[in-house]
Amino acid sequence: MPVPDEEIHPVATGAAASLVAARKTPVGKDGVKFYSGWFCPFNQRTWMALEEKAIPYEYVEINPYKKEPSFLKLNPKGLVPCLESNGIPLAESSILVEFLEDAYPSTRKLLPDSAEQKALARMRIDLVAKKCVPAYMRLLQAQTHDAQREARAEYAAALKEFASYLDGNKGPLHGGKDIDAVDIALAPWAGRQYIIENNRGGKLTAQETGEKYQEWYKAILSHPTLLKTMSDAEHYEPIYGRYLRDEAQSEAAKALRAGRVIP
Template identity: 50%
Template sequence: MASVDKSIHSAASGVAAETAAKHSKPASNGLVFYSGWFCPFVARVWIALEEKGIDYEYREINPYKKEAHFLAINPKGLVPAVEHDGAAMYESLVLLEYLEETFPSTAPLFPSKNTARAHVRMHIDQVVKKIMPSFYKTLQAQQEEEQKEARKTLTAAFKEYAEAFPNSSKPFHGGDKPDAVDVALAPWACRLFLLEEHRGGPFQAAEVGEAFIKWRKAIQDWPSVKAVLSTPEKYTEVYQRYLNDEAMSEAAKATRSGGVIP
């Protein structure tokens, strides 16, 4: 098994580098955002910060180094993490809710009605339990048959995800603009080109449904999603280790052993 190439994870590129540079100074609200430019879990939180227009200080971390100063923020050593109001917090989906509750006057990502909020959480649960495991399985599978099987499960989950949006005439779960359901999956939508290039070609409507095709285009074109994107070559570099099933991240190890993605 190849060892982790720590040099790959040095800094964001493209538009993401510009966005990070705009947030290189301490933020007016004291919020520190611990990021890894390549990480889709980070991107969820980064998109939310951008979408809501919340001030933040961007700090790039290489979570594979497990440095003591970062372990003091997140003992699991995973990005994303946030320090705010005298507390350290982590877990991307928890952070989405934290930002929503702490900055109530910013653009909402969760609906105000309790039942609608429960539906948003149920939908996100499907992203976590159905889409993410089959995404990584498709990425890491080495045998063609295994790749095809994983892709079939993934595309069925994509279809189900978009066809369950409350308003089928709108591109997003949130309607005309993304909400937390859209943000929870957006970073993986931006990495689908890797599967298309290496795991069976473009995703067609016959496979994923028209609603998913429409959603994918709309979410990739959304400004706060584009704002956190590095250049495709850099993702290809990072994900090559997943494609070779040599990645040593917690997510990759869990996928390999049939465990739960952390």
């Protein structure tokens, strides 16, 4: 019998546990309530944006697989991340990053001011959503040798395309030296690249992804905001084990298995 998806470690561990402990104080009108799943890469985008922008927030741990009625009231899709601001529940990781940008204009900017540059950044975020993330998940879930080879090539090509938008003169990240919303869109999957490498054919090489991606990967992997929102590797293992055996029953896993887009 496969282990059900809701059997996850209940709380953040490692670096992320210290951060959670520091973000437990209830916030008033100046902050937001963050309904978070410690393990979730989509969730981590929103978490990184909250931290980068130094917005006051109260961390609330949710196991989204349990579909508790109180959480479904906030997000009927039953997915983390979810934010509550002025009593209004909001969801969808990339939309939440943009919401924080709009709602807290005096905090550090994660998107450019100019309309054109902002549109370009959104096009890159869209590339991550439509190509990089689905390819990563297809590679995790691929069971045959041929399917794994094909999915690995698809993932590497998506990363290469992402890296083609990095400006080497500005710095290793899309935002230059400082992380921006484009970096944040992909960072959580970089933090989980080792799972691909350990289980789906070894290190992703410069030959596969291009040199530019390798430089970005090195820089993002040591970024303090990514590191402080990561839990201990041992607790991701049972979760990703289910994907690697293609047993995961998450909405995203079911959608990709059926050839649909990630909800």
